[in-house]
Amino acid sequence: MMHGLLKRFPWMLCAVCLAITGLGLCGLVRADELYGRSQLIERQIVWLMMALPLMLAIAFAPTHWLRAVSVPTYIVSALLLVITLFMSPINGSRRWIPLGLFDFQPSEPARLAFVLTLASYLMYRDNHRTLKGLVPPLVLAMVPMLLIMKEPDLDTAVLYLPVLYFMLFAAGAKTRHLVMVTIMGMACLPILWTQMSAEQQSRLVSVVIQRDGGLAPTGDGFHLHQSKQVLALGGFWGSMNQEEPPIDDPSAWQLPASRTDFIFVMIGEKLGFPGCVTVMILYAILIWRSLLIARRTQDPFGRLVITGVVTLMSVQTILNTGMTVGLLPITGTTLPLCSYGGSSLLTTYAAIGLIMNIEMHRSYDVAGQPFVFRSTSHRNAA
Numbered sequence: 001m002m003h004g005l006l007k008r009f010p011w012m013l014c015a016v017c018l019a020i021t022g023l024g025l026c027g028l029v030r031a032d033e034l035y036g037r038s039q040l041i042e043r044q045i046v047w048l049m050m051a052l053p054l055m056l057a058i059a060f061a062p063t064h065w066l067r068a069v070s071v072p073t074y075i076v077s078a079l080l081l082v083i084t085l086f087m088s089p090i091n092g093s094r095r096w097i098p099l100g101l102f103d104f105q106p107s108e109p110a111r112l113a114f115v116l117t118l119a120s121y122l123m124y125r126d127n128h129r130t131l132k133g134l135v136p137p138l139v140l141a142m143v144p145m146l147l148i149m150k151e152p153d154l155d156t157a158v159l160y161l162p163v164l165y166f167m168l169f170a171a172g173a174k175t176r177h178l179v180m181v182t183i184m185g186m187a188c189l190p191i192l193w194t195q196m197s198a199e200q201q202s203r204l205v206s207v208v209i210q211r212d213g214g215l216a217p218t219g220d221g222f223h224l225h226q227s228k229q230v231l232a233l234g235g236f237w238g239s240m241n242q243e244e245p246p247i248d249d250p251s252a253w254q255l256p257a258s259r260t261d262f263i264f265v266m267i268g269e270k271l272g273f274p275g276c277v278t279v280m281i282l283y284a285i286l287i288w289r290s291l292l293i294a295r296r297t298q299d300p301f302g303r304l305v306i307t308g309v310v311t312l313m314s315v316q317t318i319l320n321t322g323m324t325v326g327l328l329p330i331t332g333t334t335l336p337l338c339s340y341g342g343s344s345l346l347t348t349y350a351a352i353g354l355i356m357n358i359e360m361h362r363s364y365d366v367a368g369q370p371f372v373f374r375s376t377s378h379r380n381a382a
Contacts, residue, residue: 008360009059010293016286017337017352021048021345023279024338027266030239031258034266040259040340047342051349058353063361066354067301070116074140077113080106081147095151105343107156110144112351115163115308122171123300131177137168155319155331161185163311170307171300223262226255227324231268238272259340261332264324279338283317293359302358309351 028041058066080097084106087094096103118140141164148157169178230253233239233246247253258266268276287310294306313336320335322328334341336348 008362010289010356010359013286013289013352013356013359014055016282016289017349020279020282020286020337023267023271023275023282024263024335024340026270027263027338028259028340030266030270031263034253035258038259043342044340044345047345050342051346054346055349055353055356058350059356059360061357063299063302063357066116066305066357067120070113070120073109073113074117077106077110078143078147081110081144085147085150093151093153095153102342105341107144107148107151107153108343108347109350110148111156111159111163111312112309112347112354114140114144114160115167115305115312115351116354118164118167119301119304119308122167122304129172129174129177131180134168134173134177134181137164153332155333159312159315159333162315163308166311167304167308170304223256223330224323224326227262227265228326230255230258231265231324234269234272236273238268238270238275240270241272257332260334261320261330261339262324263335263339264321267338268324280321283313287314290355293355293362297358297362299358299362302362305354306358309355312351313348 025041025044028044032038032041084097085094087097090096090103095107096105098104118137121137121140141160145157145160165178165182169175233252235242235246239245255262255265264276264279267279271278290306290310294303294310297303297306316333316336319328319331319333320339323330323333334344337345
């Protein structure tokens with residue numbers, strides 16, 4: 001059995017993930033060159049050495065084990081989110097649980113637990129094809145969303161909505177019902193605006209009123225201005241091909257959160273436009289290969305899990321890269337597999353392990369059969 005699993009191991013998927021993480025390490029090296037030596041590179045490598053065994057353990061685990069632990073994992077993650085609200089605030093937010101050697105961020109694995117639980121709920125049901133049947137999946141999403149918003153972390157909470165939407169779509173929810181829910185959600189946007197903090201509102205406004213060149217503005221517009229400026233200072237081919245920096249003023253290179261939220265800028269500044277394109281191509285390959293695996297599998301749980309994971313990574317990638325060039329507001333969303341952060345790296349590699357598991361445990365004796373729900377197939381058989 002082990003030999004058969006190794007033959008189906010998705011080596012390309014693993015190589016693409018390692019390449020993305022390698023580019024992230026390159027960005028950390030450049031950040032150290034610009035802003036001073038740190039130990040984050042060594043820490044990220046340690047996190048990677050922990051993430052790879054976790055990915056492999058999940059990849060080789062029996063698939064029915066993953067279904068069995070989905071609901072308990074969801075409950076534990078919700079309890080951890082509650083505990084987080086009682087922690088001491090860091091920079092005005094309660095997002096981490098201190099564990100001595102590192103701080104654990106429960107909102108990262110909570111998203112993956114939600115994907116597993118929702119996939120387990122939807123895999124053999126068809127009540128979500130009614131408008132009333134959309135309520136239980138919405139409740140599953142709202143519990144972690146509300147807890148994360150209390151931290152406060154609106155950016156992470158909002159990620160649950162596209163994951164919920166596309167998983168329902170993949171499970172066969174009626175399009176007209178999803179459109180109705182979307183319209184109702186858009187109608188609530190003015191209410192959401194009133195509930196946003198002044199800082200969150202200013203992030204949205206800064207995208208509309210952004211300007212290039214000149215002195216850096218104050219407030220949230222500063223991050224966007226500096227992000228585009230540092231990216232431009234690298235030039236088309238990047239600073240690695242420059243004999244000397246184009247500007248000697250240290251303030252021109254200032255960029256907060258360069259190792260986390262703006263790691264894409266560090267890669268672009270160092271490797272130029274080719275480096276940015278390489279990053280996007282790698283993410284495109286990762287998403288494409290994952291969707292191929294979802295298409296091949298006949299297991300509804302596996303297909304739904306991959307749909308949720310791919311949606312999560314895709315939205316994060318779009319939000320992160322879009323905000324660095326001024327196409328989207330600064331959200332604080334990290335770049336999967338690339339930004340510094342132990343909780344994020346472990347969770348993302350665990351998600352990749354789920355995709356690998358679905359590919360490796362794909363049963364050949366059901367190949368060619370349509371993707372159907374058990375309840376539907378039973379009615380047809382009757």
